[in-house]
Amino acid sequence: VEKPNMPYNLIGEKKLSMLVEAFYHRVARHPELSNLFPDDLTETARKQKQFLTQYLGGPPIYTEEHGHPMLRARHLPFPITESRAKAWLGCMHEAMDDVQLEGPVREDFFHRLALTAHHMVNTDEREQ
Template identity: 40%
Template sequence: MTHQTLYDAVGGEAFFTDLVREFYDRIWADEVVRPMYPQDDRAGAEERFRRFLEQYWGGPTTYSEQRGHPRLRMRHAAFPIDPDARDRWLACMHGALDALDPAPLHRAELDDYFERAATAMLNRNPLFR
């Protein structure tokens, strides 16, 4: 019995290309999180994020081959990620997932990962300034 990855189950590269495009359309409209993204390299940022997600969900390992270990917390440490920024990021991702409407079981798995990952990136607490 072979195990089907989520990458294959949702449609592979096409799904993740669409997801990242939908996500970045929302990011670019948000005044809080947009400044955290490379303003002059949206295409590059989209490609890196897509490759990361593809690899995470069982697709090609191109991300690590090109960029090494993801080191997400280290790569995001320079950005002020407080609960508001996390919530806005998640709203952008939830909107992108809403637009693509993956099967409920796949949606639940994606939502769970994005919730945990976004929370793990928190590095500012507005209560302790």
């Protein structure tokens, strides 16, 4: 059933897609993030679009292809510090500006992402 009040439907597929593109454009150029990611971000962006679609209440297309997200476990191979979580969120904040995602839907989405990003931290700053 279509749920018009779901954030996914409020944002729309096109804007979500633009957001993910703008986000990885910034990640690829961020001094604290770029070295963690593959040079070709096509597949990373494709999976992130799938994930965020279901995270925002759209169809569960990430899980259909990749199984349960288990996001923290999938991030364990990468040393994620508080400072990298902040950098990730900074790129997302700027990407939201880039695509002019505004209003309560942006605030709610960003707040959830901040909680998720801090949950991904798996490495103490001093270990870096």
